Amino acid sequence: xxxxxxxxxxxxxxxxxxxxxxxxxxxxxxxxxxxxxxxxxxxxxxxxxxxxxxxxxxxxxxxxxxxxxxxxxxxxxxxxxxxxxxxxxxxxxxxxxxxxxxxxxxxxxxxxxxxxxxxxxxxxxxxxxxxxxxxxxxxxxxxxxxxxxxxxxxxxxxxxxxxxxxxxxxxxxxxxxxxxxxxxxxxxxxxxxxxxxxxxxxxxxxxxxxxxxxxxxxxxxxxxxxxxxxxxxxxxxxxxxxxxxxxxxxxxxxxxxxxxxxxxxxxxxxxxxxxxxxxxxxxxxxxxxxxxxxxxxxxxxxxxxxxxxxxxxxxxxxxxxxxxxxxxxxxx
Numbered sequence: 001x002x003x004x005x006x007x008x009x010x011x012x013x014x015x016x017x018x019x020x021x022x023x024x025x026x027x028x029x030x031x032x033x034x035x036x037x038x039x040x041x042x043x044x045x046x047x048x049x050x051x052x053x054x055x056x057x058x059x060x061x062x063x064x065x066x067x068x069x070x071x072x073x074x075x076x077x078x079x080x081x082x083x084x085x086x087x088x089x090x091x092x093x094x095x096x097x098x099x100x101x102x103x104x105x106x107x108x109x110x111x112x113x114x115x116x117x118x119x120x121x122x123x124x125x126x127x128x129x130x131x132x133x134x135x136x137x138x139x140x141x142x143x144x145x146x147x148x149x150x151x152x153x154x155x156x157x158x159x160x161x162x163x164x165x166x167x168x169x170x171x172x173x174x175x176x177x178x179x180x181x182x183x184x185x186x187x188x189x190x191x192x193x194x195x196x197x198x199x200x201x202x203x204x205x206x207x208x209x210x211x212x213x214x215x216x217x218x219x220x221x222x223x224x225x226x227x228x229x230x231x232x233x234x235x236x237x238x239x240x241x242x243x244x245x246x247x248x249x250x251x252x253x254x255x256x257x258x259x260x261x262x263x264x265x266x267x268x269x270x271x272x273x274x275x276x277x278x279x280x281x282x283x284x285x286x287x288x289x290x291x292x293x294x295x296x297x298x299x300x301x302x303x304x305x306x307x308x309x310x311x312x313x314x315x316x317x318x319x320x321x322x323x324x325x326x327x328x329x330x331x332x
Contacts, residue, residue: 004036011043014273018051021273023230029273030222030266037262037269044269044301051276052303059239059279059304061113061150061171062106066136067093071119075188076252077218077245080119086250093118093129099136100143107144111307114140115150115173121191122154122199130160137167150211155191156199165206171239172203173211178220179227186218200235209238213281216267217245217259229271239304240278242268244285261293265300272301279304 010025021029032040069090071080079086103114116136123130133153140149148170155174156164164172174196178186183193203210212235214228232240244264247254271280281304286294298305 004032007032008036008039008043011040011047011269011273014276015043015047015050018276020233020276021270023226026226026229026270026274027223029270030226032266034262037265040269041265041296041300044272045299047272047276048280048301048303052272052278052280057303058298059113059281060111060307061115061281061304062102062111062307063115063117063150063152064094064099064102065119066099066116066133067091067118067120069119071121073121073188073190076186077215077248079248079251081251084251086248093132096132096136096139100139103140103144103147103149107147112146113148113150113170115152115171117152117173118154120154122156123160124155124157126159126163130163134163134167137164137169141168152211155195156202158202161199161202161206161208164203165208169208171209171211173239173241174199174203175213175215175241175243176228176231176235177214178218179224180231181227182220182224186220197235200237204236210235211239211241211281212237213239213241213243213283215243215245215284216264217256217285218253219256222263222266225267226270229267229274233274238279239281240271240275241281241283241304241306242271242302243283244289246285246288258289261290261296264290265293265296268297268300268302281305 007028010021011029014021029040069080069088070082073081074083075081079088099116106114116133137149140147150171151169152173176193176196177183180193200210200212212232216225244259245253245256247256280302282297282302283306286305290297
């Protein structure tokens with residue numbers, strides 16, 4: 001019992017000092033028995049309230065799948081990979097009007113961040129398709145002033161990262177997904193995590209805020225989740241989206257068993273203790289996998305979420321999420 005109290009004291013020190021928890025303490029906290037997980041969650045929630053920007057508010061963003069399917073990469077969890085056999089809608093890059101309609105809906109519902117997402121490896125060249133995306137960004141800025149326009153377009157080059165900066169992108173999402181040393185085994189081997197990390201460095205060089213996180217439930221251990229959390233600390237990203245695997249028929253991970261809720265709570269809480277001031281965003285799996293427990297996750301250190309639809313799976317209605325946020329605020 002004394003050992004457990006000592007561990008929880010390590011979590012409380014983050015609240016007192018604002019200094020991130022050590023990796024060793026994070027690994028020990030990951031072993032907490034289930035009856036003490038709520039104590040850990042409570043400590044993480046207080047750290048969020050004290051140190052994360054916009055205390056008492058939630059960072060909400062919505063995304064649009066602007067180009068779907070036929071991706072040459074073999075990401076094991078992804079319905080859009082042509083290596084997998086998921087039943088999804090496939091289409092080329094949509095037109096500006098389609099993006100504008102989706103963005104207007106998000107703005108009308110009070111969402112301030114809207115992301116354009118495309119399937120595929122990325123854009124290392126200023127090709128016609130990438131230039132069309134830049135035109136979409138410009139159109140959104142022109143017609144929806146005040147909207148934070150974001151993007152997730154895959155791997156970039158110095159040239160394309162600089163172009164996004166010059167067009168006023170707010171956040172760029174590119175996830176490392178898992179502990180870097182497990183990426184090739186657990187996620188994909190048609191490209192390397194090093195390419196993603198290099199893109200993150202290029203984005204930061206061009207003063208673009210980076211949204212980078214990972215996914216739980218793909219076969220990683222708890223210790224490897226902590227490795228991922230501390231790799232993100234080294235990269236010093238701005239927004240950390242945490243996803244819980246939604247197994248999709250036709251992908252290699254379709255049969256994966258759901259994770260234990262207490263382990264997911266621990267992961268969110270430890271992530272907050274390792275990143276006291278960052279935006280930690282609950283993305284995929286919030287309402288489909290966590291269901292009755294999603295509110296608990298939002299009180300375990302998270303201060304953001306993805307609302308509306310995801311890429312190939314359903315999400316939750318933005319208006320319903322707005323009511324959900326109001327209830328969460330009562331606890332903060």
